[in-house]
Amino acid sequence: xxxxxxxxxxxxxxxxxxxVLIVAFPIYLAFVASTQDTATIANGQMSLLPGGHFLETxxxxxxxxxxxxxxxxxxxxxxxxxxxxxMIAVGKIAISIISAxxxxxxxxxxxxxxxxxxxxxxxxxxxxxxxxxxxxxxDLHLLxxxxxxxxxxxxxxxxxxxxxxxxxTVPDELLEASRIDGAGPFRFFWDTLLPLSRTNMAxxxxxxxxxxxNQYLWPLLITTRDDMQTVQTGIRKMIxxxxxxxEWPVVMATAILAMLPPVFxxxxxxxxxxxxxxxxxx
Amino acid sequence: MAPAxxxxxxxxxxxxxxxxxxPYALVAPQLAIVLIFFYWPAAQAVIQSFLLQDAxxxxxxxxxxxxxxxxxxxxxxxxxxxxxxxxxxxxAISSLSLALLLAVMADKPLRGSAxxxxxxxxxxxxxxxxxxxxxxxxxNPSLGVLAxxxxxxxxxxxxxxxxxxxxxxxxxxxxxxxxSYNFLFFLAGLQAIPSSVIEAAAIDGARPARRFWTxxxxxxxPTIFFLIVINIVYAFFDTFGIIDTITRGGPANSTVTxxxxxxxxxxxxxxxxxxxxxxxxxxxxxxALTAIQFRFVERxxxx
Numbered sequence: 001x002x003x004x005x006x007x008x009x010x011x012x013x014x015x016x017x018x019x020v021l022i023v024a025f026p027i028y029l030a031f032v033a034s035t036q037d038t039a040t041i042a043n044g045q046m047s048l049l050p051g052g053h054f055l056e057t058x059x060x061x062x063x064x065x066x067x068x069x070x071x072x073x074x075x076x077x078x079x080x081x082x083x084x085x086x087m088i089a090v091g092k093i094a095i096s097i098i099s100a101x102x103x104x105x106x107x108x109x110x111x112x113x114x115x116x117x118x119x120x121x122x123x124x125x126x127x128x129x130x131x132x133x134x135x136x137x138x139d140l141h142l143l144x145x146x147x148x149x150x151x152x153x154x155x156x157x158x159x160x161x162x163x164x165x166x167x168x169t170v171p172d173e174l175l176e177a178s179r180i181d182g183a184g185p186f187r188f189f190w191d192t193l194l195p196l197s198r199t200n201m202a203x204x205x206x207x208x209x210x211x212x213x214n215q216y217l218w219p220l221l222i223t224t225r226d227d228m229q230t231v232q233t234g235i236r237k238m239i240x241x242x243x244x245x246x247e248w249p250v251v252m253a254t255a256i257l258a259m260l261p262p263v264f265x266x267x268x269x270x271x272x273x274x275x276x277x278x279x280x281x282x
Numbered sequence: 283m284a285p286a287x288x289x290x291x292x293x294x295x296x297x298x299x300x301x302x303x304x305p306y307a308l309v310a311p312q313l314a315i316v317l318i319f320f321y322w323p324a325a326q327a328v329i330q331s332f333l334l335q336d337a338x339x340x341x342x343x344x345x346x347x348x349x350x351x352x353x354x355x356x357x358x359x360x361x362x363x364x365x366x367x368x369x370x371x372x373x374a375i376s377s378l379s380l381a382l383l384l385a386v387m388a389d390k391p392l393r394g395s396a397x398x399x400x401x402x403x404x405x406x407x408x409x410x411x412x413x414x415x416x417x418x419x420x421x422n423p424s425l426g427v428l429a430x431x432x433x434x435x436x437x438x439x440x441x442x443x444x445x446x447x448x449x450x451x452x453x454x455x456x457x458x459x460x461x462s463y464n465f466l467f468f469l470a471g472l473q474a475i476p477s478s479v480i481e482a483a484a485i486d487g488a489r490p491a492r493r494f495w496t497x498x499x500x501x502x503x504p505t506i507f508f509l510i511v512i513n514i515v516y517a518f519f520d521t522f523g524i525i526d527t528i529t530r531g532g533p534a535n536s537t538v539t540x541x542x543x544x545x546x547x548x549x550x551x552x553x554x555x556x557x558x559x560x561x562x563x564x565x566x567x568x569x570a571l572t573a574i575q576f577r578f579v580e581r582x583x584x585x
Binding site for chain 1 (some may be wrong): 297302307308309311312316318322323358392398400403410412417424456467470498519526548558565569
């Protein structure tokens with residue numbers, strides 16, 4: 001720091017506190033609402049301090065569900081979201097790391113064409129080709145299935161590019177050394193490259209898990225059965241058109257539960273998260 | 283990240299494995315998924331956008347750009363394009379300026395700055411529909427805590443009826459979610475500025491505000507430019523979940539964006555060619571934005 005200014009620091013603290021307040025207030029309010037009873041909130045007399053209905057609301061949310069339009073317990077939705085996010089994250093990392101390995105460590109006809117075919121997918125998110133993709137998934141009989149939820153979202157190049165980039169930085173000497181030791185492509189991949197990629201994989205996993213968990217439009221379209229909905233699509237159905245019919249504490253408890261896993265990951269693995277974010281979006 | 287060094291350049295491994303089939307087997311899974319779930323549907327959209335199907339779906343005919351003319355000629359589509367850009371602009375500006383202010387403050391060696399940082403980044407992890415639910419709850423005209431406040435100040439708040447209020451609610455919620463992301467990248471950008479540059483300016487007698495505008499801000503411009511593009515893309519796509527939980531496009535279509543319109547028109551079914559044309563236009567916009575971003579990335583590489 002160049003100079004120390006007492007006033008400057010106080011000002012910074014004030015600004016940051018206001019920032020934290022802006023960022024945290026909606027979430028605090030959601031938590032408070034989830035601990036109060038439905039009638040109080042519906043009357044517009046919500047208190048700004050936590051109420052005494054915490055266990056009751058969360059029990060109902062997790063195991064019974066809102067009595068509104070959807071009655072699916074939120075634990076089922078959380079499970080679906082978890083499976084989808086895991087399949088997206090693990091699937092993407094698995095197929096990307098091996099294709100990047102092929103592109104970097106082998107020479108074969110059409111190598112660059114294949115690289116470009118994969119690279120171009122970087123440009124278009126699933127939203128712009130949503131109905132044609134829907135039709136294909138329907139034709140493959142994958143509606144209301146975990147494969148249908150995750151496969152189309154795996155079709156993207158970010159991870160491949162990242163691994164390719166990383167493999168380029170791995171010194172050639174490592175490959176020469178393991179060759180002298182008699183290692184083939186599998187041994188080299190498994191014993192040398194994979195351990196070296198561990199941090200990259202973890203950073204990528206953190207980002208992909210959050211992205212997968214937070215998917216909305218795609219699951220909204222392809223799940224029709226209540227027991228296949230994710231927590232993100234389920235919460236929308238809990239808001240009834242009439243205020244009186246919406247069970248706000250349950251909705252808010254669902255919101256809190258829906259943000260818990262990704263928020264936990266961001267806070268607990270802050271370093272990996274920041275690294276993954278900066279690297280995938282560069 | 284940019285493919286600039288590909289082809290015959292320096293960026294190739296000198297030692298490689300020899301195998302005829304193995305590399306194909308390794309790229310096969312990704313290639314299969316990309317072809318089935320990316321190229322096939324994208325191609326379908328493009329083909330479909332040049333075709334016209336009769337009302338019973340019995341015959342299709344090739345109609346050149348008629349579907350595009352119909353889509354672009356409709357006044358509500360034009361309005362939607364304008365609306366989407368206005369939304370994007372307002373979301374980007376409000377979120378970026380607040381995030382920059384916070385990042386500049388958090389960059390100072392303050393006590394507890396790590397704690398501030400943690401508190402400021404976690405909304406990144408909150409999904410758009412959940413963001414929508416949080417804001418609709420706070421600003422629900424009959425029971426929202428903030429709505430009561432507005433009412434008490436004599437402001438006639440009713441986003442269920444007033445289109446502009448509904449739009450501002452969407453923009454507010456979307457900008458709120460994006461603060462964390464922008465904050466993180468600004469902070470990284472600020473930390474990359476060598477302190478010697480700033481110290482030199484301080485020795486020359488430049489005060490903090492002046493140092494910020496003449497040194498820090500210009501050095502940060504690559505980050506700012508990158509974030510503007512990212513924020514626009516975000517406002518195009520990720521606001522879908524927010525819009526769908528807060529207003530569902532209403533009242534009277536005042537919060538329908540391009541992506542929301544594709545979704546809504548598709549749900550109604552019917553005009554396949556029209557929806558396909560809409561998708562292709564959207565693809566065009568995204569490709570243009572990505573191209574701008576890559577040009578910029580290239581420049582940063584050559585810096």
